[in-house]
Amino acid sequence: MSVVVNNLHVRLGSNDILKGVDFSIEAGERVAIIGPNGCGKSTLLRTVAGILKPQKGEVRLSGLPLRSYRRRHRARMLGLLNQVDVIPLMTTVRDHIAIGRHPYRSYFRHGSEEDTAAIERAIDQCQIGHLADRRVEVLSGGERQRVRLATLLAQSPSTLLLDEPLTGLDLEHQYALLHMLEDLNENEKRTIIVVLHDLSIAMRFFDRIIVLHDGLLIADGVPHEIMTSDLFKSVFRIHASVGRESQSDMPVVVCHRRNQTSKQNQFSGDDRDDLQYTERIPAQPLTGARRNG
Numbered sequence: 530m531s532v533v534v535n536n537l538h539v540r541l542g543s544n545d546i547l548k549g550v551d552f553s554i555e556a557g558e559r560v561a562i563i564g565p566n567g568c569g570k571s572t573l574l575r576t577v578a579g580i581l582k583p584q585k586g587e588v589r590l591s592g593l594p595l596r597s598y599r600r601r602h603r604a605r606m607l608g609l610l611n612q613v614d615v616i617p618l619m620t621t622v623r624d625h626i627a628i629g630r631h632p633y634r635s636y637f638r639h640g641s642e643e644d645t646a647a648i649e650r651a652i653d654q655c656q657i658g659h660l661a662d663r664r665v666e667v668l669s670g671g672e673r674q675r676v677r678l679a680t681l682l683a684q685s686p687s688t689l690l691l692d693e694p695l696t697g698l699d700l701e702h703q704y705a706l707l708h709m710l711e712d713l714n715e716n717e718k719r720t721i722i723v724v725l726h727d728l729s730i731a732m733r734f735f736d737r738i739i740v741l742h743d744g745l746l747i748a749d750g751v752p753h754e755i756m757t758s759d760l761f762k763s764v765f766r767i768h769a770s771v772g773r774e775s776q777s778d779m780p781v782v783v784c785h786r787r788n789q790t791s792k793q794n795q796f797s798g799d800d801r802d803d804l805q806y807t808e809r810i811p812a813q814p815l816t817g818a819r820r821n822g
Contacts, residue, residue: 532722533592537585538586559737561730562738562739571611604686605687610689610692619664619666620664620666654679671702674697686719691723694706738755768785
């Protein structure tokens with residue numbers, strides 16, 4: 530299923546959040562969307578998912594306008610994991626995950642064997658079998674995030690939209706999630722569209738990166754071609770370069786600390802553009818390398 534965003538303009542209140550964004554994503558792509566806080570990343574995902582209505586432009590799925598699909602059909606095509614962590618009361622983990630099967634149920638039919646299999650598969654993929662009978666409200670933030678991911682997987686959409694899915698996860702489960710997304714993409718041909726803040730992870734695990742800044746699409750392409758020192762400075766206001774992890778040869782974004790003169794400026798006013806960086810921050814450990822690296 531292709532996703533086409535055409536001249537998308539979205540306003541929230543009096544603020545123009547997206548200002549004419551255009552791109553297309555073909556079925557089976559694995560795409561990271563990056564950009565500074567407030568640039569429109571979450572708004573873009575929510576608009577693609579049909580939660581927000583654009584003031585201008587449109588989203589098309591498989592060549593048809595998003596609005597032409599009934600909600601139930603759309604939920605089988607698109608699944609969104611947003612940032613909002615709503616904590617249900619008196620609901621077990623397994624019952625929460627079962628919510629993901631609603632697009633496949635009718636008022637006259639209870640859960641089928643297919644529903645049960647999808648729920649159990651999602652529980653296994655997210656490694657939460659030991660939590661299945663616990664109430665969601667007693668879980669930690671990271672455990673709840675894994676439950677939310679399992680609910681999305683039980684929905685079985687052909688395209689997954691994930692807004693900062695690594696939030697709250699420890700290092701082990703961050704990389705377990707990233708490898709799982711690789712598997713879903715490579716083995717099941719799911720389209721993966723993820724909003725991230727970790728630039729190194731975006732470069733390591735995604736074949737294409739879309740960069741937003743101030744509601745505009747600034748760059749779109751293969752990571753090693755678009756992730757440049759000029760882009761880091763103009764979009765993220767940092768002095769950085771792309772290096773290589775010594776053992777895995779995987780890319781890592783290396784930032785440079787300010788020197789003592791720049792520290793005195795404390796990022797005030799236009800002085801931020803004159804920062805000088807001298808010390809390197811160590812690269813991420815080898816445990817972060819992609820499995821095929």
